[in-house]
Every structure is written in structure tokens, then in C-alpha cells.
Amino acid sequence: MRERLSARLSSHSFLALPFALWAALFIVLPLFFVLWTGLTDGAGRFTAEHLSTVLQPEYLRALKLSVELALLSTCICLVLAYPLCLILRERRERQGLLVFLLFLLPLWMNSLLTTMAWQTIMEKHGIINMLLSALGLPGVHLINTPAAIVIGMVYNFLPYMVLPLYVSISRIDESIIEAARDLGANPFQTLRRVLLPLSLPGIVSGSTMVFIPSLTTFVISALLGGNKVLLVGNIIEQEFTAAYDWQLGSALSVVLMVFIILNILLEAFTNSGEQGKKRRP
Amino acid sequence: MKKELLRLERVSKSYDGTQILEDLDLTIHENEFVTLLGPSGCGKTTILRLIGGFETPDSGKIWFDGRDITGLQPEKRQVNTVFQKYSLFSHMDVAENIAFGLKLKGKSKSYIRDKIKYALKLVNLESYEHARVTQMSGGQQQRIAIARAIVNEPKVLLLDEPFSALDLKLRQNMQRELVKIKKELGITFVFVTHDQEEALSMSDTVVVINQGWIQQIGTPENVYNEPENAFVADFIGDSNIIDGIMVRDHLVHLLGKDIPCTSAGFGENVPVDVHIRPEDIQICAPEEGQFAGRILHVVFKGTVYDITIEAGGFEWLVQTITGHAQGKEVGLRLMPANIQIMAKPESVDEEAVNDA
Incomplete structure (x- = not known):
């Protein structure tokens, strides 16, 4: 049955043509241009010069900070989303949906708008500091710090963690958890030995979906980091729009892409492990 | 009469305002094969879940070996369950599944190894130790689920319609094997089913239940030949x-x-x-x-x-x-x-x- 279906689909493979054309023209070709620009000089000769420029301390520092902040915001998103998904799993009905939508709300608003809102919240004379001073507490310096950027990332990208994680956790049957309890596992042991391993695909794909945009963002770091905190995204933007050094900008993009490809490979690897589980008798 | 092991005393349970059980009394003895038999929704699975600790009664008490276990967590009960949907851990192989409970109890490696061997032999699946549970047939998965439960040496094994997903021939084989396993282990089995033939062919005692009420308790011959009311007569046999x-x-x-x-x-x-x-x-x-x-x-x-x-x-x-x-x-x-x-x-x- 399955074979026949796949045979029918492959005989209709021409249906994929529009997308294949689209992908070739607007995804593969531009990527090739980025690679080409990053690895050649102005005259079209191959050179590793731009790539080695990336190894200069100021670029490396930005790269390191970008990876660190992206990792940190991924971890925070995971810690926030996991318990939420566990709770949502148990009450799947009406109330669950409401909480779920609440967490997805940032997706429906323009991220530029929400980031600017965070700007006014965290400013020197912003809402947080106004509240603190009203309470007689000393103000905090948040805006233009890495912390502010992480808050912005978490706020904007949390939904991308919640969605795959929820799908993966809600797929775990209640009787699996009951079986673990029945065999002597307390709630914590059940989480560690059964829930976490079974939801690993969700954890990995959620993490990928938060890590990649966090790594490449420049809007959040520009608005919440001022010019004090430079991330790779900001440098790439500057190389293209201010310094007009397309070669260096492309080389930086290529380096960034390596991280992204690594991440996607990790996700593909955990998903292929999951393949066997889908076959239910 | 054999020694009493498990007793439900005036147990009531309702879900979302629907009364499932009301003032139910049930006594189960040591080394007894008890089958709870009734149509779907009659409350038989609820009784099993109350014994397993997955539900707490609204009122009433559950006694186990003279101890009140009404509010005890499932992991602390000397009871193990074989679930209807097998509920094996798909991220572990056969041996890891069976060892799950023993590892939690901190048993030694050699003890666990011996137990796995013994249990797999008992369920006729020797040499399957490192098979992936997801690649096994329904019958094999249910055997693994039985093995996983019995290695913990429970005093009572609860079985919630364990063979309902298997085809007739396989189901009959599993029924025969289960009786053999029961004899070998010498522990109490509480088996839930809606299949009267299954109930009659395996049990020492059949408890016929309908709409939360116990209709009749007796040996298979007893409930078949001398049904106490029209429901029992109609439900069991033609x-x-x-x-x-x-x-x-x-x-x-x-x-x-x-x-x-x-x-x-x-x-x-x-x-x-x-x-x-x-x-x-x-x-x-x-x-x-x-x-x-x-x-x-x-x-x-x-x-x-x-x-x-x-x-x-x-x-x-x-x-x-x-x-x-x-x-x-x-x-x-x-x-x-x-x-x-x-x-x-x-x-x-x-x-x-x-x-x-």
C-alpha cells in the first residue's frame, strides 16, 4: 500500500517543479553567490584572505559572544518551555489551548515592534527602573547589555521552542508514564529516564529553531544592545550597508553558515534515530 | 479458604460527575487468578487502576496484606501492571526495558542479568535481549511487557486487557502461556477483560461487573452454569x-x-x-x-x-x-x-x- 502510494507520488514528481525552480533561483543560487563573494577577490580570483580576516580578534570576539548569547537564550527557552509543555500535556483541553496561545502570542506581533517595546521597558528611565525607583530600590542597568539582548531573544524566539517541544511531549502516551511509575520510578526519575529521552527530538529541533535565529539576529542586538554590544549579525550588516566590504560580509556569513549546518546535522541525526519508532504494529 | 491479600472496602469513584463505582467491596486472595469481566465502561479498568495506584478512590479504603494503601504512590506498591497498549519504552532495547524497575531498586548487575535471562525464558523470548522493542510484533511486545513486570517480583500482577489487540490464534496461545506463567510464579493475577471466553478459560475466580456493580463472583463453571441474574446469563455465553x-x-x-x-x-x-x-x-x-x-x-x-x-x-x-x-x-x-x-x-x- 505504502509502496504504491510512493510510486504514485514519484510519478507525479513534476508537481514539485515549481518549488524546485523557486529553490534553485532564490535559495541555492544566492547561497552560491555568498560563497563565491566570500572566497574570491574583486577580480574573481580565489582567495582565502577574507576568511582569514574573520580570524582577527575583534571578529572572533563578536562570533564568540554571538554563540554564547544564542546558547544562553536557547537554554533559557528550553527551561521555560519544558515545564510548560509538561503541564499542557496533562490538560490538553480548553485551558491548555488558552495558555498555549498566550505563549505563541509574540509570533503574531511584528518582532521589530516588540523589540522596541522592550527598549522602552529596559531603558535607563524605562518602565523597570521607574517601578524600582517608585519602590525605593536602586535602578538596574539593562539596556545596551548582553542581558538585554538575551531577554529580547528569549521573548521573540520562545514560541519556536514551545511548538516542536509541545508536539513531541504531547505524543508521549500517558500509559508510558504510568508504566514507569508502576515499575518504581518516582516523578523525577520518570522525567529523567523516560520523558526526557522520549522528547529528545523535540528538544533538539526546538533548540535549533531558537539557536539559529538568535545566532544571526541583528535587529534585537541593534535595538537592545545599542552599539555597545556587537554580534556577528550586526557586523555583517555593517559590512554590507556601511563599509561596503561585501567580501568580508560574505566570508562572515559563510562562517556563520558552518555553525548552522552543524546544528541542522545534529537535528537530522536525532531525527533519524526517531525514524524506527514511528513504525507501530 | 486462602489467605486474603487485597481488599477494596466500600470504594467509590466518579469522573466528571459520572459515578463509576459506588461502595464496591472486593476481596482477592493469595495466588488467585481473578478476572474482572464486564462490558466496556463497566468500571473494571477503574478497579485495576485503583489497585495499581493510578487513581485514588473518592471514598473507601484499599487494603493490601493488612496495610492501608489507599493513598500510596504507584511506585511504592508491591503491584505491577501489564498495560493494554504494552507501553514499552521505545528508547530502550528489550533488556533495558526489563531491567528498568530493577535498576531503580539498585540491584546488582549480575542479579539483573540473571533476572532478564529468567524472565525472557519464561515468556519464550530467549535471545531477544538486544532487539529493539519497536521492531517486535504485538504478541512479542506484550510478552516483554509481562517480563518487565514480573522481574520486580510483585505480589499481584495486574493485567489490563493485555491481549485485546492480538488476533484470535495468538490470543489463545498467550492465554495458555499466561496460565503457565501464573503457575510458575505462584502470585496473584488480576486480569481485566470483556471477553467472556478468555475469562472462563483462564481464571480461578470470575467477577462479573456491570455499570460499576458486581453481578456475581464465582468459579468459571459457577457463573456459566448458575448465573445469578439475567445480565450474567446474557453476558456469558448465549x-x-x-x-x-x-x-x-x-x-x-x-x-x-x-x-x-x-x-x-x-x-x-x-x-x-x-x-x-x-x-x-x-x-x-x-x-x-x-x-x-x-x-x-x-x-x-x-x-x-x-x-x-x-x-x-x-x-x-x-x-x-x-x-x-x-x-x-x-x-x-x-x-x-x-x-x-x-x-x-x-x-x-x-x-x-x-x-x-
Whole structure:
């Protein structure tokens, strides 16, 4: 049955043509241009010069900070989303949906708008500091710090963690958890030995979906980091729009892409492990 | 009588305002194979979940070996469960699944290894230690689930319709094997099913339940041959249940005729349910029987023929080994010992029970 279906689909493979054309023209070709620009000089000769420029301390520092902040915001998103998904799993009905939508709300608003809102919240004379001073507490310096950027990332990208994680956790049957309890596992042991391993695909794909945009963002770091905190995204933007050094900008993009490809490979690897589980008798 | 091991005392449970169990009392003994038998939604699985600790009763107590375990967490009960959907851990292989409970209890490596070997041998799956559970058949997965439960040496093994997803042949094999495993282990089994054949062929004791009420507790022969009410008679096996009047002891008025029977103690001229198994009715020549009628239709079922006969204003179901021609005029003969008299339900509650 399955074979026949796949045979029918492959005989209709021409249906994929529009997308294949689209992908070739607007995804593969531009990527090739980025690679080409990053690895050649102005005259079209191959050179590793731009790539080695990336190894200069100021670029490396930005790269390191970008990876660190992206990792940190991924971890925070995971810690926030996991318990939420566990709770949502148990009450799947009406109330669950409401909480779920609440967490997805940032997706429906323009991220530029929400980031600017965070700007006014965290400013020197912003809402947080106004509240603190009203309470007689000393103000905090948040805006233009890495912390502010992480808050912005978490706020904007949390939904991308919640969605795959929820799908993966809600797929775990209640009787699996009951079986673990029945065999002597307390709630914590059940989480560690059964829930976490079974939801690993969700954890990995959620993490990928938060890590990649966090790594490449420049809007959040520009608005919440001022010019004090430079991330790779900001440098790439500057190389293209201010310094007009397309070669260096492309080389930086290529380096960034390596991280992204690594991440996607990790996700593909955990998903292929999951393949066997889908076959239910 | 054997020693009491588990007792539910006036247990009530409701979900979302629907009363599932009310003031249920049930005692289960050591080394007993008890089957909770009833239609779906009758509360049998709820009883099992109360024993397993996955539900807490709204009121009432659960005693285990003389101890009150009503509020005890499932992981602290000396009870293990075999779930309907197998519920194996798909991220572990067979050996890891079986070792799950033992590892949590901090057993030594060699102890765990021996236990896995023993359990796999018991369920006939030696050499499957490192197989992926997701690549096994339903029957194999259920054996692994049994192995995973019994290595923990529970005093009671709970089985929640464990074979309902298996095909008939495999189910019958598993039933035979389960009885063997039970004998080898010598522990109490509480088995939930809606399949009366399964219940009759395996159990020491059958508890027939409907709409949260225990209808009858007895040996398989007991509930089959002497059902206490129309529900039990109808649910277990095929039945002819006819309104009758107990004229006096050993005589029942049935479809206009006085028929001798062996029952006594109902009083005089009391309305009763008369229950006759289809295989207990003999077909004879029209003038020789107590009732005369005509064969409406004949269905060949493999081992027997189901024959519907219209006689005395009632459609009788009769099972015979030899076939009969449709439309033939025949007589029906009833042996006094095969006529089972049951009291009519007294209360509205019981009446509701019998409607199902």
C-alpha cells in the first residue's frame, strides 16, 4: 500500500517543479553567490584572505559572544518551555489551548515592534527602573547589555521552542508514564529516564529553531544592545550597508553558515534515530 | 479458604460527575487468578487502576496484606501492571526495558542479568535481549511487557486487557502461556477483560461487573452454569431468557406450560427469569417435545449450528452439532436440571443494570 502510494507520488514528481525552480533561483543560487563573494577577490580570483580576516580578534570576539548569547537564550527557552509543555500535556483541553496561545502570542506581533517595546521597558528611565525607583530600590542597568539582548531573544524566539517541544511531549502516551511509575520510578526519575529521552527530538529541533535565529539576529542586538554590544549579525550588516566590504560580509556569513549546518546535522541525526519508532504494529 | 491479600472496602469513584463505582467491596486472595469481566465502561479498568495506584478512590479504603494503601504512590506498591497498549519504552532495547524497575531498586548487575535471562525464558523470548522493542510484533511486545513486570517480583500482577489487540490464534496461545506463567510464579493475577471466553478459560475466580456493580463472583463453571441474574446469563455465553412464574418448588410455568425443574426456594407464584443455555435444548419430533414449533433459520458456526426456532410464542436459540432443515416442524425438550431459575431484579438500580 505504502509502496504504491510512493510510486504514485514519484510519478507525479513534476508537481514539485515549481518549488524546485523557486529553490534553485532564490535559495541555492544566492547561497552560491555568498560563497563565491566570500572566497574570491574583486577580480574573481580565489582567495582565502577574507576568511582569514574573520580570524582577527575583534571578529572572533563578536562570533564568540554571538554563540554564547544564542546558547544562553536557547537554554533559557528550553527551561521555560519544558515545564510548560509538561503541564499542557496533562490538560490538553480548553485551558491548555488558552495558555498555549498566550505563549505563541509574540509570533503574531511584528518582532521589530516588540523589540522596541522592550527598549522602552529596559531603558535607563524605562518602565523597570521607574517601578524600582517608585519602590525605593536602586535602578538596574539593562539596556545596551548582553542581558538585554538575551531577554529580547528569549521573548521573540520562545514560541519556536514551545511548538516542536509541545508536539513531541504531547505524543508521549500517558500509559508510558504510568508504566514507569508502576515499575518504581518516582516523578523525577520518570522525567529523567523516560520523558526526557522520549522528547529528545523535540528538544533538539526546538533548540535549533531558537539557536539559529538568535545566532544571526541583528535587529534585537541593534535595538537592545545599542552599539555597545556587537554580534556577528550586526557586523555583517555593517559590512554590507556601511563599509561596503561585501567580501568580508560574505566570508562572515559563510562562517556563520558552518555553525548552522552543524546544528541542522545534529537535528537530522536525532531525527533519524526517531525514524524506527514511528513504525507501530 | 486462602489467605486474603487485597481488599477494596466500600470504594467509590466518579469522573466528571459520572459515578463509576459506588461502595464496591472486593476481596482477592493469595495466588488467585481473578478476572474482572464486564462490558466496556463497566468500571473494571477503574478497579485495576485503583489497585495499581493510578487513581485514588473518592471514598473507601484499599487494603493490601493488612496495610492501608489507599493513598500510596504507584511506585511504592508491591503491584505491577501489564498495560493494554504494552507501553514499552521505545528508547530502550528489550533488556533495558526489563531491567528498568530493577535498576531503580539498585540491584546488582549480575542479579539483573540473571533476572532478564529468567524472565525472557519464561515468556519464550530467549535471545531477544538486544532487539529493539519497536521492531517486535504485538504478541512479542506484550510478552516483554509481562517480563518487565514480573522481574520486580510483585505480589499481584495486574493485567489490563493485555491481549485485546492480538488476533484470535495468538490470543489463545498467550492465554495458555499466561496460565503457565501464573503457575510458575505462584502470585496473584488480576486480569481485566470483556471477553467472556478468555475469562472462563483462564481464571480461578470470575467477577462479573456491570455499570460499576458486581453481578456475581464465582468459579468459571459457577457463573456459566448458575448465573445469578439475567445480565450474567446474557453476558456469558448465549442464552434464552424467558419470563416465567415459579408455581411452586420444582415447577415453573413457562410460555403457557408447566415445566418441571430442580430449583426451589422462590416461593409460590413468584415471577422469575427462566434461563436455558442453547446447547441444553434437545430437538425432537413435534409430538415428543414440551414445545412444538418451526425452524426459522439455521446458521453454521463451525463447531455448532445456531438454530432459531419459533415455539410457544418465543424465538428459541438452540445449538446442535448436527444440522436441521429450515422450515421443519420440530419439538423442544428441556431437562429439569438444565432449567436455571433466576430472581427478577428487585430495585431500580438492579433493573438499570440489566438493561445493558
